[in-house]
Amino acid sequence: MKRLTKILFVLLSTVQLATYAQETFAVKGFCVAAPQPESLDNFIDFAKNQLAPNGINTLVLRVDYRYAYESRPELRGENPLSKAQVKKLVNACKSLGIEIIPQVNLLGHQSWHSKATKLIEVYPEFDETPNIQLPEKYEWPNDDGLYCKSYCPLHPDVHAVVFDLVDEITEVFEAKAFHAGMDEVFYLAHEDCPRCNGHDPAVLFANEVRKINDHLQKQNKRLWIWGDRLIDGAETGIGMWEASMNNTARAIDMIPKSVVICDWHYEKAYPTPALFAMKGFDVIACPWRKPGVAQEQVRMMADFKVNSTKKMASHFLGTMHTYWSSAERFMEELKNPPKNEGEEHISAVDTFKAMCKSIAKLEQSN
Incomplete structure (x- = not known):
């Protein structure tokens, strides 16, 4: 009996490993700011010597206003x-088998602490909260609840402007998809906005996603967004940053299923990718600076694929490391890793390496 049990255990383990190998990730991604022009050659070398050898096949490049737009030169x-x-x-990147997906933050992140983006600097009428001034010295928390500004999604002229950027940036990057950001949108349906005040934040958010998605679909391009505004921060206990506490979460049932969700969680590998997959969305788990979290997210996504129906398993696309500083800084930290302080291991570079090694181990299990 013991011998039979052992044989069954070995067989089941072999089947599971084979299943893991068959269910390798469609997306092995890296998200970073676009490089400075003078660093372009170094960045191409980085793609050749680091991204491609580590199996990265998707590069989300945060371009925003750092491109010489011809359609809207005022927004350069x-x-x-x-x-x-x-x-x-x-x-x-084409020669390396890496697909570039450009990002321009839409709706939220129209300022950063004390500095406005080019959009509301040039078009201040698009500002959702014009009465809230950007401080010289930013502190959080503050009386205005200011983190980043948003544009008003109901302004009649805003989409003519931002869609010019979307069209031009996707064309120049020859992109099949576009990342609209849309994370950490705290200003929405604000009482200061004459158009949005009194509207349902979930409906406003969903309508903006749908409007961007519909525009892209006409060009056979796919919309990617961050997933935090679609998670109920109170019900999950995740809170206001990696989930929503401002009544946008119900939008998850109002947006097109074709939207790809980048589900970022940095402190723990929350199982929220299952929420998105069960709702019919393709989803990518995104770590940042904790190697252990990246390892758990890779394992979690693989487990979800193995233990799901064929239909739902196809929604778990993979993982994508996110880095929230410059490309130049990441490349420098790869050469000269910073020393970690304290008991908790925090390192974006080590997290990137941990994610890539975990995926490679998964793929080698065949």
Whole structure:
């Protein structure tokens, strides 16, 4: 009996490993800010020597206003990438089997602490909260509840402007998908906004997602967004940053199923990818700075794929490391890793490495 039990255990383990190997991730991603023009060649070398060898096949590049837009030249940021430079990067990544998905933050993140983005700097009428001034010295928490500003989704002129950016950036990057951000949207249906005041935040958020999605679908392009505004922060206990406490979570039942959800969690590997998959969305788990969290997210996504129906398993696309500083800083930290202080291991570079090693181990289990 013991011998039979042992044989069954070995057989079941072999089947599970084979299943894991068959269910490798469609998305092995990295998200970072677009490089400075003078760092472009170094970034291409980084893609060749670090991203591709580590199995990265998807690069979400946070471009925002750091491109020399021709359709809206007034929205060019400082030191923007030229069209020729973008094409050089695109061609290099194509040769490496890496798909670039450009990001321009829409709706939220229209300021950063004390500095407005080009959009509401040039078009202040789009500001959802014009009466709230950006302070010289930013502190959180503050009386205005200011983290980042939003544009008003009901302003009649805003989409004509932002869709020009979307169209141009997806064209120059030859992109099949576009990342609209849409995370940490705290200002929505604000009492200061004459258009949004009194509206349901979930409906406002969902309508904005749908409007962007519909625009992209006309060009056979797919919308990606961050997932935090679609998770109920109170019911899950996750709170106001990695989930929503401002009544947007019900939008999960109002947006198109074609939207790809980037489900970022940085302190623990919350099982929220299952929520999105059960709702019919393709989902990607996203770590940042804790290697252990990245390892758990890889394992979790693999477990979800193995223990789901065929239909639902297809929704678990993979994992994507997110880095929230410059590309130049990440490349420098790869060469000279910072020393970790304290008992808890916190390192974005080590988290990237942990994610890639965990995926490679999963794929080698065949």
